Amino acid sequence: MRNLLDITDLTPQEINSLLSIAMDIIKSPEKYNTVCKGKKLATLFYEPSTRTRLSFSAAMMELGGNVLGFSDANASSVSKGETVADTVRVISCLADIIAMRHNKDGAPWVASQFASVPVINAGDGSHCHPTQTLADLLTVKRRKGGFDNLTVGFCGDLKYGRTVHSFTRALGRYKGIKFVFISPEELKIPNYLRQDIENKGFSYLETDSLDKHIASLDILYMTRIQKERFDDEEQYNRLKDSFILDVKKMNNGKSDMIVLHPLPRVNEIVQEVDFDPRACYFEQVLNGKYIRMALIYSLLQWRDGSNLQPVDYEVVEGGTCNNSKCISSTEQVKPLFKLMPSGKKSCFYCDELV
Ligand code: NCD
Numbered sequence: 001m002r003n004l005l006d007i008t009d010l011t012p013q014e015i016n017s018l019l020s021i022a023m024d025i026i027k028s029p030e031k032y033n034t035v036c037k038g039k040k041l042a043t044l045f046y047e048p049s050t051r052t053r054l055s056f057s058a059a060m061m062e063l064g065g066n067v068l069g070f071s072d073a074n075a076s077s078v079s080k081g082e083t084v085a086d087t088v089r090v091i092s093c094l095a096d097i098i099a100m101r102h103n104k105d106g107a108p109w110v111a112s113q114f115a116s117v118p119v120i121n122a123g124d125g126s127h128c129h130p131t132q133t134l135a136d137l138l139t140v141k142r143r144k145g146g147f148d149n150l151t152v153g154f155c156g157d158l159k160y161g162r163t164v165h166s167f168t169r170a171l172g173r174y175k176g177i178k179f180v181f182i183s184p185e186e187l188k189i190p191n192y193l194r195q196d197i198e199n200k201g202f203s204y205l206e207t208d209s210l211d212k213h214i215a216s217l218d219i220l221y222m223t224r225i226q227k228e229r230f231d232d233e234e235q236y237n238r239l240k241d242s243f244i245l246d247v248k249k250m251n252n253g254k255s256d257m258i259v260l261h262p263l264p265r266v267n268e269i270v271q272e273v274d275f276d277p278r279a280c281y282f283e284q285v286l287n288g289k290y291i292r293m294a295l296i297y298s299l300l301q302w303r304d305g306s307n308l309q310p311v312d313y314e315v316v317e318g319g320t321c322n323n324s325k326c327i328s329s330t331e332q333v334k335p336l337f338k339l340m341p342s343g344k345k346s347c348f349y350c351d352e353l354v
Helices: 012-027 051-062 084-092 107-114 130-144 162-171 191-199 210-216 233-239 271-275 281-302
Strands: 040-045 066-070 097-102 119-124 151-155 178-182 203-207 219-222 258-260 314-317 336-339 345-347
Touching (some): 012 130, 084 097, 084 107, 107 119, 119 130, 119 281, 130 162, 151 162, 151 210, 258 281
Parallel strands (some): 151 219, 178 203, 219 258
Antiparallel strands (some): 314 336
């Protein structure tokens, strides 16, 4: 059985196959409108969502399947103190596939240990968001034709923005990618991701200036400052307007640059930019539905298949994770760590380095 917890759970070939299926769905949707007949998707959303939850639901409906679940953990037995482990054991009796969003980093990894059906990570804390990455990849594929030799600028909250973390890991596997990480000092990418990038030898630079770098970018990935992740409100207020993309800045971008944003936007992109043909953020939403259709369809097919999940680390037991936002801080989980080829150890659930 296969899950999608981290984007690198899929090989680049598998990602290509999902992208091809999504393109075929766009071309001939009628071929797919009964392929999941009789199947049920459970959407377990412990955190607010508009696009992700509704596009999972729309995707399953367009495949001929059904959807059940909750969009507010307070309305489920979670409010009575039920653990993730127990919840997914119960849901495995009722549904064929699970999409889970959780406020704790690593929660879907715990879910996958107890579920007997495939688990899809629909966003865990400030850690990962692999299905948004699939939507981003489909958007880039349709706009740019491929992924090699792109200069990609991520701008905004690169510390807590989980979509950035997953998209970076996905893009880094293509040839000639250059990353430009644009953020205030306080919101730089997490250490585990920098370590990952360095180990894999990706080309990257970190800066606090969008103005200086916008002209070099093929993709500008804007992000919201993630208010809900800040422990210090004063810090949020100080940083919230760090970057605002406006028409003047767009004028310095390449004519074939594309602007991505996972949405929701607060005020980091002014509305006038929406009319620029380089703005792709509403296309990303539509692409998100198609790629989630391809994903649900494929995971249900792979369920009994023999194709194994690729891993480039060894799993070892013992120790504690120091990340207070890791699921291991609130739920009893096996203390597991990833031992990387570099010798570094990180939490199996949230990737925090130890
Ligand atoms: C993102 C998320 O939830 O991480 N939204 C989404 O799923 N499209 C981005 C965000 O909330 O800023």
